[in-house]
Structure formats: C-alpha cells, structure tokens
Amino acid sequence: xxxxxxxxxxxxxxxxxxxxxxxxxxxxxxxxxxxxxxxxxxxxxxxxxxxxxxxxxxxxxxxxxxxxxxxxxxxxxxxxxxxxxxxxxxxxxxxxxxxxxxxxxxxxxxxxxxxxxxxxxxxxxxxxxxxxxxxxxxxxxxxxxxxxxxxxxxxxxxxxx
Amino acid sequence: xxxxxxxxxxxxxxxxxxxxxxxxxxxxxxxxxxxxxxxxxxxxxxxxxxxxxxxxxxxxxxxxxxxxxxxxxxxxxxxxxxxxxxxxxxxxxxxxxxxxxxxxxxxxxxxxxxxxxxxxxxxxxxxxxxxxxxxxxxxxxxxxxxxxxxxxxxxxxxxxx
DNA sequence: GGATATAGGACCAATTTGGTCCGATAAGCA
DNA sequence: TGCTTATCGGACCAAATTGGTCCTATATCC
Numbered sequence: 001x002x003x004x005x006x007x008x009x010x011x012x013x014x015x016x017x018x019x020x021x022x023x024x025x026x027x028x029x030x031x032x033x034x035x036x037x038x039x040x041x042x043x044x045x046x047x048x049x050x051x052x053x054x055x056x057x058x059x060x061x062x063x064x065x066x067x068x069x070x071x072x073x074x075x076x077x078x079x080x081x082x083x084x085x086x087x088x089x090x091x092x093x094x095x096x097x098x099x100x101x102x103x104x105x106x107x108x109x110x111x112x113x114x115x116x117x118x119x120x121x122x123x124x125x126x127x128x129x130x131x132x133x134x135x136x137x138x139x140x141x142x143x144x145x146x147x148x149x150x151x152x153x154x155x156x157x158x159x160x161x
Numbered sequence: 162x163x164x165x166x167x168x169x170x171x172x173x174x175x176x177x178x179x180x181x182x183x184x185x186x187x188x189x190x191x192x193x194x195x196x197x198x199x200x201x202x203x204x205x206x207x208x209x210x211x212x213x214x215x216x217x218x219x220x221x222x223x224x225x226x227x228x229x230x231x232x233x234x235x236x237x238x239x240x241x242x243x244x245x246x247x248x249x250x251x252x253x254x255x256x257x258x259x260x261x262x263x264x265x266x267x268x269x270x271x272x273x274x275x276x277x278x279x280x281x282x283x284x285x286x287x288x289x290x291x292x293x294x295x296x297x298x299x300x301x302x303x304x305x306x307x308x309x310x311x312x313x314x315x316x317x318x319x320x321x322x
Numbered sequence: 323g324g325a326t327a328t329a330g331g332a333c334c335a336a337t338t339t340g341g342t343c344c345g346a347t348a349a350g351c352a
Numbered sequence: 353t354g355c356t357t358a359t360c361g362g363a364c365c366a367a368a369t370t371g372g373t374c375c376t377a378t379a380t381c382c
Binding site for chain 3: 353354355356357358359360361362363364365366367368369370371372373374375376377378379380381382
C-alpha cells in the first residue's frame with residue numbers, strides 16, 4: 001500500500017546523516033553512500049534533487065560535497081520527500097488534470113480531497129529534527145493527546161468485529 | 162507518491178455504489194460494473210476481496226449478486242482498502258520481516274513507525290458514511306478544528322520560504 | 323438440466339521502479 | 353596550464369509491480 005518511493009527513503013536517510021554538516025564541512029557523495037549503505041549513483045541523484053529543492057547545498061570541485069542548507073528543525077518531512085514523488089495524490093482522481101467517468105456527481109471526490117490534504121498537512125507538520133530524538137516528542141505527543149484526536153469528528157465509532 | 166492501488170479505488174467506488182443495497186436486494190457484478198464504469202473482471206475480483214473481508218455479502222446463482230454486509234457507517238476506510246494493499250507500511254523498514262543495514266542504530270525507524278501508525282489511525286477513523294454527504298462533516302470538521310491540529314506537538318514551526 | 327451468478331486460478335502486457343553508465347562542467351591545486 | 357576531485361544530468365536497462373483478461377469450477381434458482 002501506498003509506500004513512499006525508495007528515492008524518498010534515501011533522501012530521508014541522507015538528510016539525517018547530513019545533520020552534522022549544517023554550517024560545517026561538506027561530505028562527498030561517495031563517503032556519504034558508504035555511511036548510509038545506499039548505492040552511490042542513486043544517492044547522487046537524490047542529493048541533486050535535494051539541492052534543487054534548496055534543502056542541501058553543494059560544493060563542487062576537490063574537497064567539495066554536500067551539506068545541509070538549513071538546520072533539521074527547518075526541514076519538513078514533505079520537503080524531503082516531495083522532489084521524488086511524481087504525485088501527491090492518494091487516489092487517481094485527485095491528480096491534476098484528471099477526469100473520470102463519474103466526475104460529475106462523484107461522492108468520493110470531495111472527501112478524498114479532504115483526506116489527501118489532511119495527509120499532506122501531516123507531512124508538513126513533521127520536521128526532520130523530530131527524527132533525532134523520537135522518544136522525546138513521542139512521549140510529549142502521546143501525553144498531550146494531539147496525535148490521537150483527528151478526523152473522528154468528535155463522535156465515537158461503533159465498530160463491528 | 163504513495164498512491165492507493167487501483168483495486169482499492171475500485172473497492173471504494175463499489176462500496177459507495179452498493180450503499181443502497183444494505184439489507185435490500187443484491188446487484189450482479191455486471192450491472193454494478195456498468196454503473197461504476199469499472200472493468201467487469203476486475204470488479205469481480207475486488208468484490209471477492211471485499212466479501213472475504215466481510216464487507217459485502219454474496220449471493221450465488223440466478224438473481225444473485227453482491228450487497229453490503231453492514232451499513233456504511235460501520236465500514237471503515239481502512240477495511241475497504243486493506244484487502245488490496247500488500248503492505249500497510251509507508252517506508253520499507255516498517256514492513257514486517259524487514260532488516261536493513263542500519264537497523265541497529267537507525268534514528269529514522271521509530272518516528273517512521275509513529276508516522277505509519279498515525280496514518281493508519283486516520284484510515285481507521287474515516288468511515289464510508291462520511292463519503293455520502295462530505296460537505297456536512299467537512300463543515301463540522303473545519304468548524305471544530307479537529308482536522309488541523311495534529312502532529313505539530315503544540316509548538317509552532319518557523320519555516321523558511 | 324439449463325441458465326445465471328459467484329469463486330478463483332493462470333496468464334499477459336504495459337507501466338513503473340530501482341539502478342547503472344557515461345560524458346559534461348566546475349573548482350581546487352601544483 | 354594541466355591534473356584531480358567533485359557535482360551535474362541525461363540516456364539507458366532490467367526487474368518488479370500493476371492493471372487487466374481469460375478460462376474453468378461451483379453453487380443456486382427455475
């Protein structure tokens with residue numbers, strides 16, 4: 001189901017490993033690939049994508065490499081993933097320029113759009129710094145209960161077995 | 162990105178179209194396929210899956226067909242989609258029986274699990290009856306603000322351009 | 323027994339995906 | 353000025369996934 005592309009995963013890993021390099025020295029793709037256990041050529045493409053997205057900075061030439069363009073706390077999950085996903089739609093009817101045979105009176109389209117926007121909003125709210133010490137914010141999140149109450153619309157569900 | 166499989170989409174559509182048949186008569190696959198504009202053979206498979214999941218009931222023989230096994234309000238979004246998705250993991254490292262080279266001290270794994278569980282929880286909270294009159298619960302949801310406040314952990318983000 | 327349906331396996335074509343390779347460009351350094 | 357180290361980015365390929373078709377068995381009604 002609905003898995004993020006592998007390049008996106010690599011991007012997440014790379015950003016994580018690059019965390020130390022914000023403001024400091026840069027790391028070459030070869031070195032980084034060794035640390036991350038990610039194929040070099042693929043990682044190269046991924047980093048190019050991240051650079052175009054303004055998430056990492058690149059230094060060409062000898063002694064060059066990649067480094068974070070800003071601190072982890074200012075990098076959103078969505079930003080990291082976005083360059084490598086061709087669509088942000090959970091269902092086809094939410095993709096741009098898409099018409100289906102039921103498009104006129106389709107009762108699915110609107111709630112789908114809502115669900116879609118909702119998930120994206122999640123991806124925006126999640127920043128990469130939450131990934132370094134997950135246990136802390138996990139604790140705070142479950143304590144405050146912000147994670148549980150969502151689309152349920154305030155009414156409890158009666159569910160069958 | 163991370164789209165639901167087409168069979169899942171068909172399942173959502175089918176359930177929606179079958180809404181009238183709960184407790185009432187059943188509809189043959191051929192008829193339903195005509196209404197939904199979905200290829201017959203595919204819809205047949207989809208309905209079989211939904212039947213195994215206990216969402217629809219099947220009546221064999223002449224005059225038979227499919228009908229909802231319970232009212233829309235008791236059918237969760239997740240239930241409809243689940244039979245057609247081979248994994249519920251957003252990233253590979255969340256799939257069962259998966260080991261990666263960084264599995265020992267991977268700082269991504271835990272928050273990923275969290276994000277994963279979170280999305281699934283969304284899919285559980287969303288029931289199919291919300292799809293019939295989306296504007297109503299959309300209004301109530303946005304009014305109460307339950308949809309906006311989520312993983313943000315209570316602190317506001319300082320975002321770059 | 324014949325007609326109408328579901329049940330479900332086998333199979334195929336097409337797209338998507340993950341990955342490799344190779345040349346171009348740019349920067350540092352002797 | 354060359355040589356080396358890097359990013360840049362297009363072209364290309366093989367494998368897996370996907371969306372879809374077909375064919376046969378089984379159950380039920382008339």
